[in-house]
Amino acid sequence: MHFLPIARKSLPVLLPAFALLAFRISQKPVAEIQQNPAKPNMVIIMADDLDSRQLSCYGGQNLKTTHIDNLAAQGLKFSNMYASEAMCVPTRASLFTGLYPVRHGSFQNHKPVYDHLKSVGHYLADLGYRVGLTGKDHVTKPKSVFPFDIIEGFEPNCVSPTDDYRLDDVKKYMTASEKPYCLFVMSINPHTPWTSGDTTELDKNKLQLPADWVDTPVTRSQYVKYLAEVRRLDNQVGEITGLLRETGQDKNTIVIFLGEQGAQFPGAKWNLWDSGQKSSMIVKWPGKVKASSETSVMVQYEDITPTLIEMAGGKAMPGLDGKSFLPVLSGKSKVARNYAFGIHNNIPEGDPYPIRSIRDNRYKLILNLSPGAAYYNRFMMNREKPDRNTVWFSWTEKAETDSTSGKLTNRFVNRPPEEFYDIQKDPFELDNLAGDPAYRQMITKFRKELEAWMKQQGDEGAAIDKVYAKKQESK
Numbered sequence: 001m002h003f004l005p006i007a008r009k010s011l012p013v014l015l016p017a018f019a020l021l022a023f024r025i026s027q028k029p030v031a032e033i034q035q036n037p038a039k040p041n042m043v044i045i046m047a048d049d050l051d052s053r054q055l056s057c058y059g060g061q062n063l064k065t066t067h068i069d070n071l072a073a074q075g076l077k078f079s080n081m082y083a084s085e086a087m088c089v090p091t092r093a094s095l096f097t098g099l100y101p102v103r104h105g106s107f108q109n110h111k112p113v114y115d116h117l118k119s120v121g122h123y124l125a126d127l128g129y130r131v132g133l134t135g136k137d138h139v140t141k142p143k144s145v146f147p148f149d150i151i152e153g154f155e156p157n158c159v160s161p162t163d164d165y166r167l168d169d170v171k172k173y174m175t176a177s178e179k180p181y182c183l184f185v186m187s188i189n190p191h192t193p194w195t196s197g198d199t200t201e202l203d204k205n206k207l208q209l210p211a212d213w214v215d216t217p218v219t220r221s222q223y224v225k226y227l228a229e230v231r232r233l234d235n236q237v238g239e240i241t242g243l244l245r246e247t248g249q250d251k252n253t254i255v256i257f258l259g260e261q262g263a264q265f266p267g268a269k270w271n272l273w274d275s276g277q278k279s280s281m282i283v284k285w286p287g288k289v290k291a292s293s294e295t296s297v298m299v300q301y302e303d304i305t306p307t308l309i310e311m312a313g314g315k316a317m318p319g320l321d322g323k324s325f326l327p328v329l330s331g332k333s334k335v336a337r338n339y340a341f342g343i344h345n346n347i348p349e350g351d352p353y354p355i356r357s358i359r360d361n362r363y364k365l366i367l368n369l370s371p372g373a374a375y376y377n378r379f380m381m382n383r384e385k386p387d388r389n390t391v392w393f394s395w396t397e398k399a400e401t402d403s404t405s406g407k408l409t410n411r412f413v414n415r416p417p418e419e420f421y422d423i424q425k426d427p428f429e430l431d432n433l434a435g436d437p438a439y440r441q442m443i444t445k446f447r448k449e450l451e452a453w454m455k456q457q458g459d460e461g462a463a464i465d466k467v468y469a470k471k472q473e474s475k
Helices: 008-026 066-073 088-097 120-125 168-175 217-246 301-311 390-399 403-413 437-457
Strands: 041-046 076-082 130-135 181-186 253-258 278-284 293-300 340-344 355-359 363-368 418-422
Touching: 041 217, 041 301, 066 217, 066 253, 066 278, 076 340, 088 120, 088 301, 120 130, 120 301, 130 168, 168 181, 168 217, 217 253, 217 390, 253 301, 293 301, 293 340, 355 437, 363 437, 390 403, 418 437
Parallel strands: 041 181, 041 253, 076 293, 130 181
Antiparallel strands: 076 278, 253 278, 340 355, 355 363, 363 418
16 A cells, blocks of 8 residues: 655644544444455356266266365355357357347357457456456457456366366465455366366266267267366366365355356257256355355356456446346345347358347247258368267267157257247257247247347347458457
8 A cells, every 4th residue: 555655743733633543443343343344255167168967966967076066065056057159259258248249249259359348357456356367268358358367377278188287376366465356267178179087987888968969989988088077177176166275265255166158069069059058157155155055047147247246346337238146146036037048150160050049947949040051060060070070970870770860960950940948848958849839929929039139239130140351369
């Protein structure tokens, strides 16, 4: 702190005033003095392409995610957390800005955000926080939009064949100042190429596969590699929470775990079915959030920055799409939003294939805006790179002789204009109710709400899924 020098001759006048002030403070009741405790630190741990259904605290059967489960046992688990766009860059831009993809500009994967925006880095800095990030650094440019302190330690490249990390710089950042901090720990697990982690823990023949997958030997072999990285992610969560205990910061640190979007398997990432769009979130806040609790309240990644602002003592920022769910954390509300929205633009990951969605806690409407076209994704269906696309081609090969596999692969490639699902009865969205007259009135209502949202966002639908000129990257 900085003080102006005091003139020597003024001391006789000022000393009694300081003494009186000290006396008055000393006479305050203890409860009154403690009304303004130190602001909480915040640690946000984010996965990369996590199928959140594989976490044992979310019902996963294939491995025990001990450390993430422990976090859930100490906090609040959200069962209806959604990414608005099931791909890395848009989801992270939404997390940091509190805006939906069309409004922040990154409505295609790797498309940069608009450079006039502000983000959580600005909002929390204005409230006295240091805001740091370690690990996957997608969506950290331009610096003017994302003024993070970049911390060495976790691997920044999500397609790195290794995931070596160290915690010494992370520890230094946590303990370097009396100012509170918000630290984003961005793991690259379990993103492809699935080359980290110990696969010997898992027997591929005993794995339980999702109901929307075709069961092939190649799928099971790849799934073992994927789950080994889920284990590695779980261990990283354990190391970070252990570091908080080691530094004595666990009692005044909010820990949030986020699952990002679904895995790079057909029908998950790069789609708007729940296998891609549905995520996970666990919030531990000692003394504020009830331990071992769960909520079905719907939230989206756009809601996190507004919530962090309120956690830090700030007021709601006008113009953001997300809304704070702090009343849910405190137990004062059981509602955060009426609908969760979804958007997908397929370029540059494949041919144009724009999709939009809307859902409430039970039903979901998906609009395929180019239904006459076949869905194609170059990372999963590219015959020129068979070594990176073995799962899909094992599916199509089996589909040639197996009718059930044929239905699953056809569902993925050839889609109707409308899809409508009862998510409670059909969590893998395999029974399209769009043609059932009993649901026509509800579909009409959902469609009206979705179209109103698109208009409010400035979303022109299919017209925006196109190739854009590359912009010079800002520093």
